[in-house]
Amino acid sequence: MSEMTTEILEQNLGKVVLVRLKGGKSLRGRLKGFDQHLNLVLDETEDTTNVENVKKLGLIIVRGDNVVLISPPPR
Amino acid sequence: MSEMTTEILEQNLGKVVLVRLKGGKSLRGRLKGFDQHLNLVLDETEDTTNVENVKKLGLIIVRGDNVVLISPPPR
């Protein structure tokens, strides 16, 4: 992982990020942890794949190989 | 795996977790063990993919590369 990726993720610890997964699932959750495989720990997570039916997932661990992209909140 | 992931999984040993697998399958089971690939041992497992037809699986080993996300119970 580039230093910039690490830096961005560290700066966003405790903030709400959007995560797009393979297969089309979208998550929104508070970033609590990560590692170099982009395994993520998110809290207060919502499954926002279907915006008309958002589901609460709470605390989750995401296996990094499912991640397509991670989007921190606008600064 | 980040220390936080390990920590969360260790804190939830013996508790019921939700596991989402690639391909859309959902499981609910008591976390008995795990390793750094997210291979999991679950007990009293139910396949909850179809909520109207929950199937009992009992004790299972899940190969980690199938895991999308793991959700511990609300605290």
Place this chain on the structure above:
Amino acid sequence: MSEMTTEILEQNLGKVVLVRLKGGKSLRGRLKGFDQHLNLVLDETEDTTNVENVKKLGLIIVRGDNVVLISPPPR
């Protein structure tokens, strides 16, 4: 593989286990051997994917990367 996974598989050597594969195939067979990739040797195996048309496969080697989950018999 966690020690618990190894232990569970060792305890079930000689017993009938259920194996779910990627792509939806289900097998039931007597566990004869395994390794750390979850490559399996099963005997008296039946393909139980279609419960109305169970097929006898006998002795088989399963390549571990196809395995989703392994379920030992109820204790």
Place this chain on the structure above:
Amino acid sequence: MSEMTTEILEQNLGKVVLVRLKGGKSLRGRLKGFDQHLNLVLDETEDTTNVENVKKLGLIIVRGDNVVLISPPPR
């Protein structure tokens, strides 16, 4: 690969085995060689995917990552 897998494959060198591949293809051929990735050399191979239209393939090399399961002949 477990010693048992190696042993089973070695015992079946020169014998006809069934091989199921990812994507649903089925092969029947005489096992001539193998390695630890389950790359296989089969001779007198037939593609038995469609039992009403078996195709002769003769000598083939199968790349191991396509293999789902290998079934030796009944003893």
Place this chain on the structure above:
Amino acid sequence: MSEMTTEILEQNLGKVVLVRLKGGKSLRGRLKGFDQHLNLVLDETEDTTNVENVKKLGLIIVRGDNVVLISPPPR
């Protein structure tokens, strides 16, 4: 990664690149960082998959294994 790939990406740091992902998604964003796995950091990113419905994503991290191709702007 070849030296040429690194060189091209370095020359385009700060410039807008097009990124095509597996599954058909297209992104356009300002290249802020990259590593040898083609993990990317893009800023001012837009999802241009549907040209009639471009979505603003802002700052994102793209996991490299999703990348099909990267296209720098015309020189």
Place this chain on the structure above:
Amino acid sequence: MSEMTTEILEQNLGKVVLVRLKGGKSLRGRLKGFDQHLNLVLDETEDTTNVENVKKLGLIIVRGDNVVLISPPPR
């Protein structure tokens, strides 16, 4: 790769082989080179996927991870 695989491929250098790829594509070409990942160099290659519309591809490099099976000509 087993010694037998290497031996078969070496014996068929300069001969026409059939190659089946993931996704169903079939190629026929003269084997010019190979390596341990089954990356192949084929010459005078034809795409024989659609037998009613064979396409000439000439000299090609095939990335090994796409290969399902390789079939040398009958002896």
Place this chain on the structure above:
Amino acid sequence: MSEMTTEILEQNLGKVVLVRLKGGKSLRGRLKGFDQHLNLVLDETEDTTNVENVKKLGLIIVRGDNVVLISPPPR
């Protein structure tokens, strides 16, 4: 990568090659660089997937794991 693959690619630096990608996309571009994973740098690239709607892509980096085959121009 076999020496022959390297040799062929080196001989075709600066020449127009055809590249077939997983998922069916076809590219035609001038080969500017490559590495042992078949990551490619192509210039003056065209997406020729739909021959009735060729799209200009210009300079691109292709991630090697998407490559099915590379075809140099006829000699």
